[in-house]
Amino acid sequence: MAITKKHVPLKETIGDQYVCFDVPDATTGEWTTTYETEVVEIDGVKTSEITDNTSSTDVYGSGKLHDTVRGKGSYDISVTTLGFDAATLAKMRGDDVDEGGLIRKGTGKRPYFAYGRVVAYTDGGIRYDWYPKCKLIENSDSTNTSEETYSEQTDDLTIRAYEYDGDKNIVASVDTSIQTVEGLTEAKFFSKPILTPADLASVLSGE
Secondary structure (H helix, E strand, O other): OOOOOOOOOOEEEEEEEEEEEEOOOOOOOOOOOOEOOOOEEEOOEEEEEEEEOOOEEEEEEOOEEEEEEEOOOEEEEEEEEOOOOHHHHHHHHOOEEOOOOOEEOOOOOOOOEEEEEEEEEOOOOEEEEEEEEEEEEEEEEOOOOOOOOOOOOOEEEEEEEEOOOOOOOOOEEEEOOOOOOOOOOHHHHOOOOOOOHHHHHHHHHOO
16 A cells, blocks of 8 residues: 655635625525625735534444434634724624614624635645635624824624535635646635535636
8 A cells, every 4th residue: 555645735824805795585584595796805814713513423323333423513713803894794793774874783683694715825825715604603893092002903703604505515615735726716716605616617717
């Protein structure tokens, strides 16, 4: 049996983040696979941490472990940014923004959206991630008084990504350390949410 040694690419930085809101079902208000045409790109990301919330259950039979069954899964994406686009955040929160400019925050229903992020490697490789079915779970906004020297102030968001298809997939990614996709750029990948191989093919062809 042959042994193949692989070089581990080191993560260098986190790139921009992308948000595209889902168009909910007109009757139930639930998530669909139809999205708005606008994708919002937001910079200033400091950190992005993924926590897997998926549960599993051991199944025993004949006095031994027979299998381990995966339950419904979700990821929590904890994001620290230098700031966040106010209009996008208000929409993620389900805030009521009227035509006169008044913003009312409270217990509005929070919409689903697709969330994208970029991870760059030191060897020039890159990973693009789309989480097609997400909701904002919480966000914090703390502000300190100005002092003689600048003090960096950040915003923290927790976004929960849910399974989006019958195969229990949560994220759709392209990672050049696994396979290079000819002609793919960041602008193309994030031109719309990617859920399936057909979606990827469509952005590559410019459809």
